[in-house]
Amino acid sequence: MAVKIQIRDLNFFYGPAQALKSINMDIYENKITALIGPSGCGKTTLLRLMNRMSDLVPDTRVEGQVLIDGQDIFEKSVDVVNLRKKVGMVFQQPNPFPKTIFENVAYGPRMLGTNDKQALSKIVEESLKKAALWDEVKEMLNKSGMTLSGGQQQRLCIARVLAVNPQIILMDEPCSALDPISTLKIEELMMDLKKEYTVIIVTHNMQQAARVSDYTGFMLLGELVEYAVTREIFNVPKDKRCEDYITGRFG
Amino acid sequence: MKISPRVTHSIAWGVCWAAGLLSLAFLLVIIGYVFVNGIGSISWEFLTTNPQGGLKGEGGILSPLVGTLYLVALTLLIAVPLGVGAAIYLSEYAVNNWFTKMVRFGVESLAGIPSIVFGLFGFALFVIALGFNFSILSGSLTLACLCLPVIIRTCEEAIKAVPGTYREASYGLGATKWQTIMHVILPAAIPGIITAIILTVGRIVEETACLYVTMGGSSNMPTSVWSNSRTLSLHLYYLAMETTAVDKALATGVILILIIVVINFVTRWLSNRYVAMTRGGNR
Numbered sequence: 001m002a003v004k005i006q007i008r009d010l011n012f013f014y015g016p017a018q019a020l021k022s023i024n025m026d027i028y029e030n031k032i033t034a035l036i037g038p039s040g041c042g043k044t045t046l047l048r049l050m051n052r053m054s055d056l057v058p059d060t061r062v063e064g065q066v067l068i069d070g071q072d073i074f075e076k077s078v079d080v081v082n083l084r085k086k087v088g089m090v091f092q093q094p095n096p097f098p099k100t101i102f103e104n105v106a107y108g109p110r111m112l113g114t115n116d117k118q119a120l121s122k123i124v125e126e127s128l129k130k131a132a133l134w135d136e137v138k139e140m141l142n143k144s145g146m147t148l149s150g151g152q153q154q155r156l157c158i159a160r161v162l163a164v165n166p167q168i169i170l171m172d173e174p175c176s177a178l179d180p181i182s183t184l185k186i187e188e189l190m191m192d193l194k195k196e197y198t199v200i201i202v203t204h205n206m207q208q209a210a211r212v213s214d215y216t217g218f219m220l221l222g223e224l225v226e227y228a229v230t231r232e233i234f235n236v237p238k239d240k241r242c243e244d245y246i247t248g249r250f251g
Numbered sequence: 252m253k254i255s256p257r258v259t260h261s262i263a264w265g266v267c268w269a270a271g272l273l274s275l276a277f278l279l280v281i282i283g284y285v286f287v288n289g290i291g292s293i294s295w296e297f298l299t300t301n302p303q304g305g306l307k308g309e310g311g312i313l314s315p316l317v318g319t320l321y322l323v324a325l326t327l328l329i330a331v332p333l334g335v336g337a338a339i340y341l342s343e344y345a346v347n348n349w350f351t352k353m354v355r356f357g358v359e360s361l362a363g364i365p366s367i368v369f370g371l372f373g374f375a376l377f378v379i380a381l382g383f384n385f386s387i388l389s390g391s392l393t394l395a396c397l398c399l400p401v402i403i404r405t406c407e408e409a410i411k412a413v414p415g416t417y418r419e420a421s422y423g424l425g426a427t428k429w430q431t432i433m434h435v436i437l438p439a440a441i442p443g444i445i446t447a448i449i450l451t452v453g454r455i456v457e458e459t460a461c462l463y464v465t466m467g468g469s470s471n472m473p474t475s476v477w478s479n480s481r482t483l484s485l486h487l488y489y490l491a492m493e494t495t496a497v498d499k500a501l502a503t504g505v506i507l508i509l510i511i512v513v514i515n516f517v518t519r520w521l522s523n524r525y526v527a528m529t530r531g532g533n534r
């Protein structure tokens with residue numbers, strides 16, 4: 001089983017406050033890895049470091065390494081545009097652009113230099129198919145992406161990420177704004193996506209982590225307390241704090 | 252004696268209602284007066300001949316009408332790109348240091364300066380020092396200075412109101428900051444930018460003081476941006492102050508009001524269509 005991302009002694013600071021404390025973690029290729037833990041434990045911070053969305057926050061500092069395919073993403077020579085093309089991100093709130101469905105999906109490829117209409121059409125169709133949205137929207141590609149339902153919007157956002165042909169997809173509580181049926185659809189989609197992509201998901205919903213993920217990491221106060229195969233974490237947690245959280249005694 | 256909350260509520264409601272009604276009434280009376288007294292003098296001939304001058308204010312309003320359109324187009328051409336650019340800088344690039352604080356302070360202060368002061372500045376700089384003479388160009392440049400603060404502030408608000416989630420999504424797809432500004436932020440801010448343009452057009456059409464000393468006031472048909480010219484507002488002023496043709500002044504006022512209403516409607520309509528196209532509804 002190939003390791004896609006290696007996190008080595010990772011510390012992260014917002015100003016003087018330390019948000020991540022010496023994280024060590026191997027994330028496996030073509031698996032779904034879930035990060036769980038109470039609010040403020042650093043799971044979203046960790047996720048956002050993996051494609052350097054953390055750069056957007058001023059006054060922050062990173063120590064340690066995040067190696068993707070053996071390459072440290074914090075090295076000066078790394079082009080953040082290429083990194084984000086390789087490591088896509090789906091956000092908590094579905095955030096389609098105020099553009100047509102077609103233009104939403106075509107945005108990434110356009111920004112990376114593809115302008116040929118036919119090539120774009122092909123990318124848009126393939127991406128929407130992979131995101132299991134094509135059949136619902138193929139007749140209305142020129143309608144605004146914002147006219148779709150919440151669940152459809154989130155799948156549109158996933159299609160938008162797939163259009164730039166990433167290898168890793170980061171999902172930051174992608175279902176927290178969705179109803180149970182839309183959530184189910186996204187979860188089915190994730191199971192599909194892991195055949196081609198490495199998926200990392202932050203979730204507050206422990207049932208969701210148990211349902212979809214292969215590996216689960218439990219975080220608390222900036223530390224990765226326990227990280228193992230999902231079944232083990234949920235059935236035989238080794239750490240007392242992890243057990244308390246999973247059984248609902250806190251958090 | 253204590254008045255019950257019910258009674259105070261009724262009184263407050265009545266007072267607010269009356270205030271609202273009264274201010275609306277003022278507006279209607281003014282517009283109504285101008286229309287009733289002005290509309291009779293409007294004819295095809297009035298619209299298609301140049302002012303002939305004289306104490307009776309002979310002639311029509313063709314050249315001031317053309318002068319106004321020239322001025323609106325040229326001023327927008329100068330002020331909007333500059334203003335939007337400054338707004339982008341202030342909202343997207345500027346860090347909060349003494350320089351941007353000064354820029355902001357300058358913008359705020361400029362917004363409160365009387366237009367005749369801008370006029371004298373324009374007279375000294377554009378008309379005399381740069382040798383643009385009394386011309387549409389001098390008037391436009393002066394007006395651009397006058398309008399910039401409002402454009403900058405309105406556009407800055409519009410840009411700041413674009414949800415941060417759009418930015419994140421764009422950066423997350425590997426877009427650069429400039430691409431994000433051009434392809435996501437500005438398109439999303441278009442309705443606010445259009446509001447800025449509408450406000451500016453209103454300001455250009457209504458302004459007299461600063462044009463009085465920069466544009467010249469000739470009633471000849473302008474032939475280029477170097478022409479000495481007058482706008483409808485300025486023409487109205489001349490008619491009212493230097494002739495006995497009050498009816499023609501009021502007719503000019505009617506045309507002015509109509510122009511503003513039409514420009515407002517057209518731009519709002521375009522803006523709403525744009526919003527409907529991009530967001531699928533008037534949200």
